[in-house]
Amino acid sequence: MTITEAKHNDTFIVAIDGRLDASNAPDLERALLKQIDGGAKKLLVDCAGLDYISSAGLRVLLVAAKRLKTVDGTVALSGLKHTVREVLDIAGFSPIFRLFADRTTALAGLG
Amino acid sequence: MAVKLLIVDDEPDIEPLMRQKFRRQVRDGEYELLFARNGFEALEQLRQVDDVDIVLTDINMPEMDGLTLLVKLNELGRVLKAIIVSAYGDMDNIRTAMNRGAADFLTKPIDFQDMEVTVQKMLRELEALRNAVREHDQLLALRHELDIAAQIQQSILPATFPPFPGRDDFELYATMIPAREVGGDFYDFFLIDDTHLALVIGDVSGKGMPAAIFMSMSRTLLKSIALQGMSPADCLQHVNHLLCLDNAAEMFVTIFYAILDTESGRLRYSSGGHNPPMLLRRSGEVETLSRTPGVALGVLPEAAYGVKEVILAPDDALLLYTDGITEAMDAAGNLFSEARLQIALARNVTSATEPLIGDIVAAVRVHAGETPQSDDVTALCVRRLASTASATMTITLRNDLSELARVAALIDEFGEAHGVPAHAVFECNLALDEVLTNIISHGYGDEATHEIIARCHLGDGTWRFEIEDDARPFNPLSAAAPDLQQPFEERPIGGLGIHIVRRVMDELEYKREHDKNVLVMSKQITRRETGGLDG
Structure with missing residues (x-):
C-alpha cells in the first residue's frame, strides 16, 4: 500500500493505492489522524487505486469518521472499485461516508 | 567404347562382306559387329549382349522375319535403334517396319556409304535419347529423394x-x-x-x-x-x-x-x-x-x-x-x-x-x-479445460500480519489457475484474511513465532478452506453479530471481521482438535457451460 497526501482549498486528500489489510492499516491510521490533528475538517480518502480492503481498513476509516464527528468534520471516499464498495456494503459502512465517483466530483461536492 | 551393330540376315555371304567393309572401324575399336541368321538368333544375341546399339535387319528370313523381330525389340524395352534392310521399292514392308518402330531403312543392294551415314545419324539420336533417359532417371531419383524427405518430415x-x-x-x-x-x-x-x-x-x-x-x-x-x-x-x-x-x-x-x-x-x-x-x-x-x-x-x-x-x-x-x-x-x-x-x-x-x-x-x-x-x-x-478433477493447496504461514499479502497472492494464483471467477476469489481472499487477522492479532498471548496452516480444496463446485492454528481456544463463530443499524459513533471498533466472513462464505464450522483451533469454511462455486466456474 502507498499513501499520497495532498490538499485542495480546505480539503485534505489522502490517496491510497494497493492492498489495505491488518498489516498496513496502522500506517493509514497514523496518516489520517495526523491530518485531523493538524486541523483537517474535510477529509477525502481517494480510493481510486485501492484494490483490496479488509475490516482492518474499515476500522481505520471508522476511527477517522468518529474523530471528525466530534469536531463536526466529515470523511468522504472517492473512486471506490466495486469490490471495495462491496466490502463497505457488507459491513454496513456505506451510509457512514459521503461517497463520490472520483476525486474531482468529490472536491466539487465538498465545496 | 565400340558401337555394337547386330546384323540380321539369312544370306550366308553377308557376314564376310560386312567384316570386309568395316574392317578398319572394327580394327580401330569403333565398331563391334554381331551377326544373326534370323529373328530368333537375333533375340538370342540380344539376350547375351545387353548393350547393342543398332540392329540392322533384313525382312524376309526363315523362322522369324524382320517385321516380327521389330515387335519383339519393342517388347525388350532397350534403348537401341533398328534399321530395316529391304528390296528397293518394297514400300508396303518399309511402311510396316517404320510403324513398328524401325528408325530408318536401307535398300538392297546395300550402299555402304549410305549405311555409314545412317549408322552415324542413328548414333547421334541414340546419344540424345540416352541422355534424356539418364536425366529422366536422375529426376526420378531426385523426386524419390524429395518424397523420402517429405515422408520423414510427415512421419x-x-x-x-x-x-x-x-x-x-x-x-x-x-x-x-x-x-x-x-x-x-x-x-x-x-x-x-x-x-x-x-x-x-x-x-x-x-x-x-x-x-x-x-x-x-x-x-x-x-x-x-x-x-x-x-x-x-x-x-x-x-x-x-x-x-x-x-x-x-x-x-x-x-x-x-x-x-x-x-x-x-x-x-x-x-x-x-x-x-x-x-x-x-x-x-x-x-x-x-x-x-x-x-x-x-x-x-x-x-x-x-x-x-x-x-x-x-x-x-x-x-x-x-x-x-x-x-x-x-x-x-x-x-x-x-x-x-x-x-x-x-x-x-x-x-x-x-x-x-x-x-x-x-x-x-x-x-x-x-x-x-x-x-x-x-x-x-x-x-x-x-476446466477440469472436473479437484485441486488442493496447503499454505503454511507465521503469525505475522506481513504474511497476509503473500497468502492473498497464492489464493489469487490458485483461483485463476482453476477458473474461479475473480469475484469469488476476492470474497474467499477477504474471508481468509479476516480469519487469519483475528488469529494473528488476538490469538496468542506470547511473543513467540507460531505456525498457521491453511488448506484449501476446490472440487465438486465448492471451494473449502480449513484453517488450523495453535492459538488459545477460541470459537470465532460465538461472537455476536454487529448491529449495522447503530449510529456509527456508537459502533464498537471491532467485531466486523467475522461478520464479513459469514456474509461472503456459505458454510462455517469450528472445532477444537488435538489442542488446535480448526475453522472450516466453504463457498459454492458453480460451473459454467463454457467450462469455467461461476461464483
Missing part, C-alpha cells in the same frame, strides 16, 4: 488426434502442411510426466533432404533431453550445443519449447529465435507471449536461453505457429501478418482446437488465393 510428427484421449484437462491439435518443396517445419508434443505437457514447434533453415534430416535430429534430441525433466532454457541450451557439434551443413533451427503444468496452468517457455506464440484468452483477447533471450539453434555453441512464464486459465488457448502462416503472401505480395492471425484467433474463442486451426489455415488460403504456398504452414494449439 516423425505425431498425427493421432486426440493424442491423449483420457485427458479432460486439456485438448490439442496440430497440423503441418508442407510446401511443394520440402521444408523443415515440425511440431511435437508429449507428456513429460502426468502433469507436465511439452509443446514444441520448430522451423529448420533450408529445404529438401538436408532440412528433413536436420529437423529429425533436432526433434529427437529435444524430446530425449526434455524427457529428462530439464527446464525449457536448459533444454534448448543442450540441444543447441549438440546441434553445433556436428553441423557441417551450417544449418540452423528456430525452436519454441514450453512446458505446461496441467494442474496450475503455469506455462514455462523458452524460445530459440522462433516467432512468439499467441495466447487466446477466454475473453477473446489475444496476447503475444513476450520474447525470451536466445538465438536460433545450431549457430552459436555457447548460446544461452532465457525462460519466462505465463498462466493459462481454463479455456485459454495457446497457438504455436511458424512464419509460413504470417508470411503467406497474396498476389500483391501482402503478408498474411500477425494482425490477421490475431483476428482469425479471436473469432475462435469457443472453437475446439481442431476447427480453430482449420479456420486459421482456411484464412491463410483465402488470403493467398492463387499464389502458390512457398513455405510449410504449421500450427499447434492447446487449450486448457
Whole structure:
C-alpha cells in the first residue's frame, strides 16, 4: 500500500493505492489522524487505486469518521472499485461516508 | 567404347562382306559387329549382349522375319535403334517396319556409304535419347529423394488426434502442411510426466533432404533431453550445443519449447529465435507471449536461453505457429501478418482446437488465393479445460500480519489457475484474511513465532478452506453479530471481521482438535457451460 497526501482549498486528500489489510492499516491510521490533528475538517480518502480492503481498513476509516464527528468534520471516499464498495456494503459502512465517483466530483461536492 | 551393330540376315555371304567393309572401324575399336541368321538368333544375341546399339535387319528370313523381330525389340524395352534392310521399292514392308518402330531403312543392294551415314545419324539420336533417359532417371531419383524427405518430415510428427484421449484437462491439435518443396517445419508434443505437457514447434533453415534430416535430429534430441525433466532454457541450451557439434551443413533451427503444468496452468517457455506464440484468452483477447533471450539453434555453441512464464486459465488457448502462416503472401505480395492471425484467433474463442486451426489455415488460403504456398504452414494449439478433477493447496504461514499479502497472492494464483471467477476469489481472499487477522492479532498471548496452516480444496463446485492454528481456544463463530443499524459513533471498533466472513462464505464450522483451533469454511462455486466456474 502507498499513501499520497495532498490538499485542495480546505480539503485534505489522502490517496491510497494497493492492498489495505491488518498489516498496513496502522500506517493509514497514523496518516489520517495526523491530518485531523493538524486541523483537517474535510477529509477525502481517494480510493481510486485501492484494490483490496479488509475490516482492518474499515476500522481505520471508522476511527477517522468518529474523530471528525466530534469536531463536526466529515470523511468522504472517492473512486471506490466495486469490490471495495462491496466490502463497505457488507459491513454496513456505506451510509457512514459521503461517497463520490472520483476525486474531482468529490472536491466539487465538498465545496 | 565400340558401337555394337547386330546384323540380321539369312544370306550366308553377308557376314564376310560386312567384316570386309568395316574392317578398319572394327580394327580401330569403333565398331563391334554381331551377326544373326534370323529373328530368333537375333533375340538370342540380344539376350547375351545387353548393350547393342543398332540392329540392322533384313525382312524376309526363315523362322522369324524382320517385321516380327521389330515387335519383339519393342517388347525388350532397350534403348537401341533398328534399321530395316529391304528390296528397293518394297514400300508396303518399309511402311510396316517404320510403324513398328524401325528408325530408318536401307535398300538392297546395300550402299555402304549410305549405311555409314545412317549408322552415324542413328548414333547421334541414340546419344540424345540416352541422355534424356539418364536425366529422366536422375529426376526420378531426385523426386524419390524429395518424397523420402517429405515422408520423414510427415512421419516423425505425431498425427493421432486426440493424442491423449483420457485427458479432460486439456485438448490439442496440430497440423503441418508442407510446401511443394520440402521444408523443415515440425511440431511435437508429449507428456513429460502426468502433469507436465511439452509443446514444441520448430522451423529448420533450408529445404529438401538436408532440412528433413536436420529437423529429425533436432526433434529427437529435444524430446530425449526434455524427457529428462530439464527446464525449457536448459533444454534448448543442450540441444543447441549438440546441434553445433556436428553441423557441417551450417544449418540452423528456430525452436519454441514450453512446458505446461496441467494442474496450475503455469506455462514455462523458452524460445530459440522462433516467432512468439499467441495466447487466446477466454475473453477473446489475444496476447503475444513476450520474447525470451536466445538465438536460433545450431549457430552459436555457447548460446544461452532465457525462460519466462505465463498462466493459462481454463479455456485459454495457446497457438504455436511458424512464419509460413504470417508470411503467406497474396498476389500483391501482402503478408498474411500477425494482425490477421490475431483476428482469425479471436473469432475462435469457443472453437475446439481442431476447427480453430482449420479456420486459421482456411484464412491463410483465402488470403493467398492463387499464389502458390512457398513455405510449410504449421500450427499447434492447446487449450486448457476446466477440469472436473479437484485441486488442493496447503499454505503454511507465521503469525505475522506481513504474511497476509503473500497468502492473498497464492489464493489469487490458485483461483485463476482453476477458473474461479475473480469475484469469488476476492470474497474467499477477504474471508481468509479476516480469519487469519483475528488469529494473528488476538490469538496468542506470547511473543513467540507460531505456525498457521491453511488448506484449501476446490472440487465438486465448492471451494473449502480449513484453517488450523495453535492459538488459545477460541470459537470465532460465538461472537455476536454487529448491529449495522447503530449510529456509527456508537459502533464498537471491532467485531466486523467475522461478520464479513459469514456474509461472503456459505458454510462455517469450528472445532477444537488435538489442542488446535480448526475453522472450516466453504463457498459454492458453480460451473459454467463454457467450462469455467461461476461464483
